[in-house]
Amino acid sequence: MKHLRPALFLAAALGAAGLAAAQQVVPAQSSISFTTKQMGVPVDGQFTKWTADIAFDPKKPEAGKVGFTIAANSASFGVKETDSEMPKPAWFNVAKFPTATFASTSIKAKGGGKFDVAGKLTVKGTTKDVVVPIALAQSGATTTATGAFTIKRTDFKIGEGEWADTSTVADDVQVKFKIALTGVGPL
Secondary structure (H helix, E strand, C coil): CCEECCCHHHHHHHHHHCCCCCCEECHHHCEEEEEEEECCEEEEEEECCEEEEEECCCCCHHHCEEEEEEEHHHEECCCHHHHHHCCCCCCCCCCCCCEEEEEEEEEEEEECCEEEEEEEEEECCEEEEEEEEEEEEEECCEEEEEEEEEEEHHHHCCCCHHHHCCCCECCEEEEEEEEEEECCCCC
16 A cells, blocks of 8 residues: 655655644555656556655755655556566565665756656665656645656666566666645645
8 A cells, every 4th residue: 555654754854844743644645656668658657555755845946855665566567477577586576675766866847847856766776866857736635746757677687597588578667656645835
């Protein structure tokens, strides 16, 4: 189940930022998915288990923090045979690397409810710097953050051995997200 896992540093950050209410993920309206190509055909999957630690004030984005922890064994294409391969050493090697993480290092406002979130993405023991563009939209008490970014799976050793050849499974993987939150200040 997707949920927000409060951490001590998050509580401290929220207090320091002067936010009146903690931000909460709305699981039923949130998702993290990915698209790759197998033999040139797009294949969609999703991560079904993840947590988020978010402290963000749209008026002071530089003081914000965004963190995600994804259960690597929750990668699912919705096909039993494929899903049973994902935890194996050639792919996510969940016995050795049970989680993938993202931790922001900076947040920059781009105007119009858009932000660039720079951070460290760690998958299968490899950490890379990434910039994740997000767009915020507000409706009532809910703020929805959407965005997408592309990684090279081979940079993270996802698909080793015979699967390192990118002619069958493409190197580019687009990660997409929609995160609904409550407790975010007005844009």
